[in-house]
Amino acid sequence: MHIDLFLTCVNDALFPATGQATVRLLERLGHRVNFNPAQTCCGQMHLNTGYREDALHLIRKFVRDFRDSEVVVTPSGSCAAMVRELYPEAAQWAGDDELLRDVEALAPRVFELSELLVNKLGVTDVGAYYPHRVTYHPTCHAMRALRVGDAPLQLLRNVRGMTLVELEGANECCGFGGTFAVKNPDVSAAMLTDKARHIMNTGAEACTAGDNSCLLHIGGGLHRLRSGTRTVHLAEILASTEEEVFA
Amino acid sequence: MSDHGGLHPAQPFPEAAREQVVRAQLRANLRKVTHTIREKRANVVGELPQWEQLRTLGAATKDASLANLSDRLLQLEQSVKARGGHVHWARDAQEAREIVARIAAAHGARELIKVKSITSDEIELNRALEERGIHAIETDLAELIVQLSHDRPSHILVPAIHRNRAEIQALFNAELPGEGELPDDPAALAAAARRYLRHKFLTTKMAVSGANFAIAETGTVCVVESEGNGRMCVTLPEVLVSIMGIEKVLETWEDISVFMELLPRSSTAERMNPYNSFWSGVTPGDGPQEFHLVLLDNGRTNVLADDFGRQTLRCIRCSACLNVCPVYERAGGHAYGSVYPGPIGAILTPQLLGMHDKNANTLPGASSLCGACYDVCPVKINIPQVLIYLRSEANLQKGLTAEALAMKGMKFVMSEGWRFEGALELARVGQGPLVHGDAITSLPGPLAGWTQVRDLKPFPKEGFRDWWRNRPAPVDAAPPAIVQKAEEGPVPPQKKEGGQFDAEPPREDTL
Ligand code: SF4
Numbered sequence: 001m002h003i004d005l006f007l008t009c010v011n012d013a014l015f016p017a018t019g020q021a022t023v024r025l026l027e028r029l030g031h032r033v034n035f036n037p038a039q040t041c042c043g044q045m046h047l048n049t050g051y052r053e054d055a056l057h058l059i060r061k062f063v064r065d066f067r068d069s070e071v072v073v074t075p076s077g078s079c080a081a082m083v084r085e086l087y088p089e090a091a092q093w094a095g096d097d098e099l100l101r102d103v104e105a106l107a108p109r110v111f112e113l114s115e116l117l118v119n120k121l122g123v124t125d126v127g128a129y130y131p132h133r134v135t136y137h138p139t140c141h142a143m144r145a146l147r148v149g150d151a152p153l154q155l156l157r158n159v160r161g162m163t164l165v166e167l168e169g170a171n172e173c174c175g176f177g178g179t180f181a182v183k184n185p186d187v188s189a190a191m192l193t194d195k196a197r198h199i200m201n202t203g204a205e206a207c208t209a210g211d212n213s214c215l216l217h218i219g220g221g222l223h224r225l226r227s228g229t230r231t232v233h234l235a236e237i238l239a240s241t242e243e244e245v246f247a
Numbered sequence: 248m249s250d251h252g253g254l255h256p257a258q259p260f261p262e263a264a265r266e267q268v269v270r271a272q273l274r275a276n277l278r279k280v281t282h283t284i285r286e287k288r289a290n291v292v293g294e295l296p297q298w299e300q301l302r303t304l305g306a307a308t309k310d311a312s313l314a315n316l317s318d319r320l321l322q323l324e325q326s327v328k329a330r331g332g333h334v335h336w337a338r339d340a341q342e343a344r345e346i347v348a349r350i351a352a353a354h355g356a357r358e359l360i361k362v363k364s365i366t367s368d369e370i371e372l373n374r375a376l377e378e379r380g381i382h383a384i385e386t387d388l389a390e391l392i393v394q395l396s397h398d399r400p401s402h403i404l405v406p407a408i409h410r411n412r413a414e415i416q417a418l419f420n421a422e423l424p425g426e427g428e429l430p431d432d433p434a435a436l437a438a439a440a441r442r443y444l445r446h447k448f449l450t451t452k453m454a455v456s457g458a459n460f461a462i463a464e465t466g467t468v469c470v471v472e473s474e475g476n477g478r479m480c481v482t483l484p485e486v487l488v489s490i491m492g493i494e495k496v497l498e499t500w501e502d503i504s505v506f507m508e509l510l511p512r513s514s515t516a517e518r519m520n521p522y523n524s525f526w527s528g529v530t531p532g533d534g535p536q537e538f539h540l541v542l543l544d545n546g547r548t549n550v551l552a553d554d555f556g557r558q559t560l561r562c563i564r565c566s567a568c569l570n571v572c573p574v575y576e577r578a579g580g581h582a583y584g585s586v587y588p589g590p591i592g593a594i595l596t597p598q599l600l601g602m603h604d605k606n607a608n609t610l611p612g613a614s615s616l617c618g619a620c621y622d623v624c625p626v627k628i629n630i631p632q633v634l635i636y637l638r639s640e641a642n643l644q645k646g647l648t649a650e651a652l653a654m655k656g657m658k659f660v661m662s663e664g665w666r667f668e669g670a671l672e673l674a675r676v677g678q679g680p681l682v683h684g685d686a687i688t689s690l691p692g693p694l695a696g697w698t699q700v701r702d703l704k705p706f707p708k709e710g711f712r713d714w715w716r717n718r719p720a721p722v723d724a725a726p727p728a729i730v731q732k733a734e735e736g737p738v739p740p741q742k743k744e745g746g747q748f749d750a751e752p753p754r755e756d757t758l
Contacts, residue, residue: 009667012710013671013706014706016707020714027721035715037668038664040667041661046654046657047635049642049654050638050640051658052639054655058658085632086635093636093639140616140619141618144619144622145618172573172617173617173619175573175615180615182693182697183696184260184261184264185697185699185700187578190578191573220704223701223702224688
């Protein structure tokens, strides 16, 4: 299958390894991956912070950049949710019927990585090897907006060498929320503290999730606490193989 | 509008929340109560396989009523009058207070009893009556605790959620007449309150209630509750005044049945409320002989006029969204500065006040957009979506702030792939002075909030785009290798009983 990668701006800026892992993983599964260098950002930060007009500019750009794609994958639950859940709303708020039609045509072809693998491609074992103790944080947008369900867990369960440990209060928000973390720092910090405590209680070496935005926040907190616990994107776990580890 | 009553936050949310999140006892109380109700709710909701259909029906029923609200209200007025009741229209809080005060004055009342009513808190009725020498006595136990301690409610359903038993014991010892020293025992404390209230129920001539619903067709007003004090208030006194927001009206008697399923399960996590009181006008010789219904607008018609914000008026005040909200759980109800706290308050308060209000304007920002509120809302109000919509509405009122300029700058950078890539190159070089070791530990200006409790990962040395450009063209990969691996069988997960890993077994799909 020809799959277009939407890397997302956060990954582009801070997590190139996640993008590389997504490409390697999909190619290993026999797919052709394309990266359109014109792409930038889905506009989530602008829309969620209340800059509807600026967001619409980026939404229109996203539609232009990906309108010819067969399938778009993104290693981010919140960006996939933005396209599928909020693009239609934003088009309605703007009263732009043409954009609404374009968005409704494109949205069903945009997938978060784990839902593409499990729900669309029907793969739960990607042949990964990751010899570490890991806990999994389900991110809010993947869980509640996209309803990816346990697709990420199905994938993680089949990773060889890995010990997957359960996280208390897993379904609770980590407190990131984009600019929420900056504009309401005290409440965000309180939420982060609870999340970090639960993660440290698992004794895991790493916490994984399907969204680097949440992991940036969680990882930043764990680092500040000198916890010694890392964060790692799901794609990087799934991309890693025995050959690589022992190479 | 002349007066905003109990709606108006005195501070922006982030400031108010800063004072609350550090209160350890408050945090512990909130956590305990919200998690308990949250779990119970999930259980009783789980019992109904048709829950999703009920939610859809609840939303549709409210929407239908809102779509013809003025007709419904006129019909309600007719029916109430036909059954011997009086109907008053109040544009704002001040008018509503005047109406109630006039009725009280006409009966020479010095004291009246009240069943918990957020609408009456919204118009700050108690204070207004007090100024006229009329004492309003709250009869809901938690509301009484709040009143006796000269505090404000911090939860729609559990107004004294922020108080613990020791505080209540001290309060009753000081405030309840003729009780002496009360022991530190919930049953004894409740019994003392009951003795106090019993006396009031039997000697007070006038009562004020809110309304959960009103039925246009029959002129019936409805109050649902758990303690029975509401039923006392609406049956024992001679004069009853009910205040309701205009969005509470339903068309027909049948309409109410779906809410009798949705409300108790969402609210108190019960299958049915212990007390559901319905009354239509007056009945000679039975119950209050004079009934007044006050229909309050106070900003609601403005909400109704907004196509995207309107769904807010479906709210049946069940408080389920408060109990699942991670922000409410940490900051507590007082941080919202209004009688409507939590997720519903974050969308309702600013809309009722108007988006130009600069404290209420901060409320749509009081959410991480995690979506838990939308999942539990029995009338399917898409709270996260309304929050986002309102953030834009608020920003439009603020004009060109520094934040707006920064966003415009970002938009400019992100309008072209090459421009974004160039900006990342610059950032890689420019971040130098900020990086200490492997992290940025302190950011300047408005971003300082980030580094308050978190480090930031620096921009990496090699970007994705460089890697992509420089990598060798991929040869067509051979999927069979993986498929063969998959046939070796999955590694079983590490799991505990009933935990997150107990979901369905792995699917046996191949490529
Ligand atoms: S918004 Fe929904 S969940 Fe929240 S109080 Fe209203 S009806 Fe209940």
